[in-house]
Amino acid sequence: xxxxxxxxxxxxxxxxxxxxxxxxxxxxxxxxxxxxxxxxxxxxxxxxxxxxxxxxxxxxxxxxxxxxxxxxxxxxxxxxxxxxxxxxxxxxxxxxxxxxxxxxxxxxxxxxxxxxxxxxxxxxxxxxxxxxxxxxxxxxxxxxxxxxxxxxxxxxxxxxxxxxxxxxxxxxxxxxxxxxxxxxxxxxxxxxxxxxxxxxxxxxxxxxxxxxxxxxxxxxxxxxxxxxxxxxxxxxxxxxxxxxxxxxxxxxxxxxxxxxxxxxxxxxxxxxxxxxxxxxxxxxxxxxxxxxxxxxxxxxxxxxxxxxxxxxxxxxxxxxxxxxxxxxxxxxxxxxxxxxxxxxxxxxxxxxxxxxxxxxxxxxxxxxxxxxxxxxxxxxxxxxxxxxxxxxxxxxxxxxxxxxxxxxxxxxxxxxxxxxxxxxxxxxxxxxxxxxxxxxxxxx
Amino acid sequence: xxxxxxxxxxxxxxxxxxxxxxxxxxxxxxxxxxxxxxxxxxxxxxxxxxxxxxxxxxxxxxxxxxxxxxxxxxxxxxxxxxxxxxxxxxxxxxxxxxxxxxxxxxxxxxxxxxxxxxxxxxxxxxxxxxxxxxxxxxxxxxxxxxxxxxxxxxxxxxxxxxxxxxxxxxxxxxxxxxxxxxxxxxxxxxxxxxxxxxxxxxxxxxxxxxxxxxxxxxxxxxxxxxxxxxxxxxxxxxxxxxxxxxxxxxxxxxxxxxxxxxxxxxxxxxxxxxxxxxxxxxxxxxxxxxxxxxxxxxxxxxxxxxxxxxxxxxxxxxxxxxxxxxxxxxxxxxxxxxxxxxxxxxxxxxxxxxxxxxxxxxxxxxxxxxxxxxxxxxxxxxxxxxxxxxxxxxxxxxxxxxxxxxxxxxxxxxxxxxxxxxxxxxxxxxxxxxxxxxxxxxxx
Numbered sequence: 001x002x003x004x005x006x007x008x009x010x011x012x013x014x015x016x017x018x019x020x021x022x023x024x025x026x027x028x029x030x031x032x033x034x035x036x037x038x039x040x041x042x043x044x045x046x047x048x049x050x051x052x053x054x055x056x057x058x059x060x061x062x063x064x065x066x067x068x069x070x071x072x073x074x075x076x077x078x079x080x081x082x083x084x085x086x087x088x089x090x091x092x093x094x095x096x097x098x099x100x101x102x103x104x105x106x107x108x109x110x111x112x113x114x115x116x117x118x119x120x121x122x123x124x125x126x127x128x129x130x131x132x133x134x135x136x137x138x139x140x141x142x143x144x145x146x147x148x149x150x151x152x153x154x155x156x157x158x159x160x161x162x163x164x165x166x167x168x169x170x171x172x173x174x175x176x177x178x179x180x181x182x183x184x185x186x187x188x189x190x191x192x193x194x195x196x197x198x199x200x201x202x203x204x205x206x207x208x209x210x211x212x213x214x215x216x217x218x219x220x221x222x223x224x225x226x227x228x229x230x231x232x233x234x235x236x237x238x239x240x241x242x243x244x245x246x247x248x249x250x251x252x253x254x255x256x257x258x259x260x261x262x263x264x265x266x267x268x269x270x271x272x273x274x275x276x277x278x279x280x281x282x283x284x285x286x287x288x289x290x291x292x293x294x295x296x297x298x299x300x301x302x303x304x305x306x307x308x309x310x311x312x313x314x315x316x317x318x319x320x321x322x323x324x325x326x327x328x329x330x331x332x333x334x335x336x337x338x339x340x341x342x343x344x345x346x347x348x349x350x351x352x353x354x355x356x357x358x359x360x361x362x363x364x365x366x367x368x369x370x371x372x373x374x375x376x377x378x379x380x381x382x383x384x385x386x387x388x389x390x391x392x393x394x395x396x397x398x399x400x401x402x403x404x405x406x407x408x409x410x411x412x413x414x415x416x417x418x419x420x421x422x423x424x425x426x427x428x429x430x431x432x433x434x435x436x437x438x439x440x441x442x443x444x
Numbered sequence: 445x446x447x448x449x450x451x452x453x454x455x456x457x458x459x460x461x462x463x464x465x466x467x468x469x470x471x472x473x474x475x476x477x478x479x480x481x482x483x484x485x486x487x488x489x490x491x492x493x494x495x496x497x498x499x500x501x502x503x504x505x506x507x508x509x510x511x512x513x514x515x516x517x518x519x520x521x522x523x524x525x526x527x528x529x530x531x532x533x534x535x536x537x538x539x540x541x542x543x544x545x546x547x548x549x550x551x552x553x554x555x556x557x558x559x560x561x562x563x564x565x566x567x568x569x570x571x572x573x574x575x576x577x578x579x580x581x582x583x584x585x586x587x588x589x590x591x592x593x594x595x596x597x598x599x600x601x602x603x604x605x606x607x608x609x610x611x612x613x614x615x616x617x618x619x620x621x622x623x624x625x626x627x628x629x630x631x632x633x634x635x636x637x638x639x640x641x642x643x644x645x646x647x648x649x650x651x652x653x654x655x656x657x658x659x660x661x662x663x664x665x666x667x668x669x670x671x672x673x674x675x676x677x678x679x680x681x682x683x684x685x686x687x688x689x690x691x692x693x694x695x696x697x698x699x700x701x702x703x704x705x706x707x708x709x710x711x712x713x714x715x716x717x718x719x720x721x722x723x724x725x726x727x728x729x730x731x732x733x734x735x736x737x738x739x740x741x742x743x744x745x746x747x748x749x750x751x752x753x754x755x756x757x758x759x760x761x762x763x764x765x766x767x768x769x770x771x772x773x774x775x776x777x778x779x780x781x782x783x784x785x786x787x788x789x790x791x792x793x794x795x796x797x798x799x800x801x802x803x804x805x806x807x808x809x810x811x812x813x814x815x816x817x818x819x820x821x822x823x824x825x826x827x828x829x830x831x832x833x834x835x836x837x838x839x840x841x842x843x844x845x846x847x848x849x850x851x852x853x854x855x856x857x858x859x860x861x862x863x864x865x866x867x868x869x870x871x872x873x874x875x876x877x878x879x880x881x882x883x884x885x886x887x888x
Contacts, residue, residue, distance in 0.1 A: 105863065
């Protein structure tokens with residue numbers, strides 16, 4: 001009966017995050033000032049001091065504050081690792097497949113892992129508001145709003161007018177149910193917003209404009225500070241809670257992984273899963289674990305991009321960081337897994353890829369293989385995967401099929417990073433991407 | 445840090461369901477044949493033999509089959525009991541509030557607790573299909589489909605044409621993602637359906653017709669058997685897993701409850717929570733625990749109904765059972781908590797109410813108090829409650845406010861029976877009830 005679900009007792013929850021920076025075989029390229037080219041050792045003041053300090057920390061283990069541990073526990077951490085017995089049986093594979101469940105309440109996403117400490121730091125530093133940008137999906141916004149509420153802060157979110165109009169349910173949810181300080185961007189709140197509104201009073205907005213607005217709001221309002229969802233070192237750091245937990249979970253059943261799989265947008269979900277294992281890997285120069293990053297054809301940075309200094313938008317504007325970037329002209333078509341459609345990956349992950357310790361796989365933009373994986377996983381394991389997580393499960397299925405062909409008993413661990421419950425339906429999830437089906441994307 | 449979430453280790457999962465029938469102070473009134481008036485000791489052959497045997501069992505403890513225990517574990521049982529610290533702080537109450545989380549994957553509902561054993565019995569008895577009726581909400585259907593898939597059966601569901609047309613996302617989800625055998629009712633599959641379709645080829649259907657169809661399908665097809673979601677004794681029996689778990693969880697922290705709260709439709713969620721505590725209560729004739737059933741003004745059976753022999757539709761047609769029933773002419777208006785809008789309650793629960801050991805509270809049909817409870821709970825505890833669960837939480841809040849007035853340190857346990865993730869949005873959850881907002885129901 002046992003062995004289906006590997007629970008880590010609450011008392012064994014990791015109390016420290018793991019920082020890979022001191023263990024990297026070569027130094028992480030410095031952040032630079034875009035104008036002077038000089039090395040930068042702190043983040044813009046739009047972020048908390050703690051975030052800025054952690055961004056450049058050389059300390060291997062970072063203590064998780066008690067209040068954050070407590071919040072982690074209250075929202076279901078340590079989260080279960082499940083043996084995918086029924087999926088294995090369906091695939092008739094000799095591989096043993098485990099999935100780490102991050103698709104649980106409150107927000108149904110791994111983003112809560114970073115949203116909680118960021119809100120905590122904001123509270124400790126005396127801010128009364130967190131400011132973030134909202135993409136088309138509900139989950140990340142939910143995580144930031146939940147985290148702010150947990151530490152008695154007001155969550156301010158800038159969401160494009162186009163997204164607001166196409167996702168009235170989300171607006172209802174965030175404004176009426178959560179009482180978030182939700183702004184349609186461009187908004188009247190900021191000077192930036194007012195300029196765009198003067199041009200066009202019903203300006204549909206864009207993520208770029210929304211990011212300019214949060215930068216201004218966080219910079220000019222004493223009570224507000226920016227929080228973010230991926231890319232930066234301090235975000236990746238907080239996500240290691242996942243990998244540290246499942247390392248202990250595998251120890252409980254005396255299992256050693258051969259392949260670790262997650263999908264990659266900017267990469268915090270993938271990094272959070274692999275970092276603790278990468279440590280041994282780098283230290284002992286082992287080659288027994290495959291770290292597999294799963295990408296979409298629309299955004300195959302790690303596979304087809306260039307590793308170079310790039311400039312970033314929003315609160316980070318003015319900084320140059322070294323990362324993988326993809327040429328993106330014209331911008332790629334919409335996909336269901338919008339969450340992994342980014343043109344660059346996090347600096348740490350980029351360096352790891354550059355060092356050759358990360359493998360990648362790319363799936364076509366028609367997403368047929370992804371839908372099939374989601375369908376198989378739902379019917380065998382009963383979890384409704386976010387499309388982004390279905391990319392990872394697809395790769396796990398393909399690795400299992402390969403293991404079967406080779407007659408090898410591989411141990412595969414895959415990240416189920418999010419559910420699509422909140423987005424499921426005509427306005428999200430599998431039936432469409434954002435709003436009504438855009439031209440060029442057909443219903444499955 | 446601890447005490448926020450009370451986890452029961454997997455190995456301590458209850459291995460037996462609790463049957464209250466032998467402990468009742470007076471016998472449960474017999475089921476009767478509607479025509480002859482004679483006592484009936486088995487269910488119609490539309491149900492499994494196991495269900496029929498358990499329906500009339502006098503045995504106090506019923507072993508849970510190993511395969512069902514294993515399936516329970518795989519889908520997250522034992523489920524957590526959480527101390528609502530933040531809610532308590534918000535309410536400034538001396539009460540200690542705990543909630544039992546049944547709002548977790550796979551289906552986000554307590555209905556999985558009964559769907560799994562029913563599908564297992566079907567499989568053991570050689571059937572290859574389970575047949576059920578689908579209401580407007582996704583969760584119960586999800587539970588039955590998931591359960592059938594778990595035991596490698598085909599789930600057949602009859603859903604009214606009107607519901608199918610108003611909930612295209614659900615149809616997509618059930619047919620395309622889950623590959624369920626979903627039929628628009630009235631359907632061509634049954635004689636019953638064909639008669640209605642002859643009258644009107646685009647007949648919108650009704651739950652009554654769908655129930656006639658599943659009765660025919662289960663009776664006439666050798667490979668198919670009916671499964672059900674509430675009301676009958678064997679369903680209530682399987683739900684005791686919830687109360688048995690949380691009894692052990694409270695023991696772990698040495699806490700004794702004063703008030704147990706759940707909302708009541710037919711009553712399996714409420715019963716599953718209270719039955720184990722009711723046992724001591726009945727045996728020792730104690731009066732230290734309040735069992736509080738929460739009803740809607742539209743369907744206040746236990747508060748305003750009559751306890752009498754009634755005849756039931758669908759696969760149970762032809763049987764008379766004694767239960768609370770409400771006069772329902774004309775049928776009440778739609779509410780967000782449709783899941784608790786039933787005109788009668790389960791026979792066992794009805795008897796317990798008749799014996800005076802259950803208290804009730806009724807909330808108005810405008811559901812403003814319910815929305816407020818859902819909002820407070822989301823903002824403090826981060827769980828998006830199904831409207832049905834928000835009724836229970838509303839009552840817990842009101843009891844806590846009362847405890848504060850009286851200066852009493854009450855221990856309150858409330859059932860968070862389901863989430864509304866899958867129904868959230870324009871087509872369900874809080875923004876509307878079924879499909880577009882019906883006339884007479886206004887957006888919040």
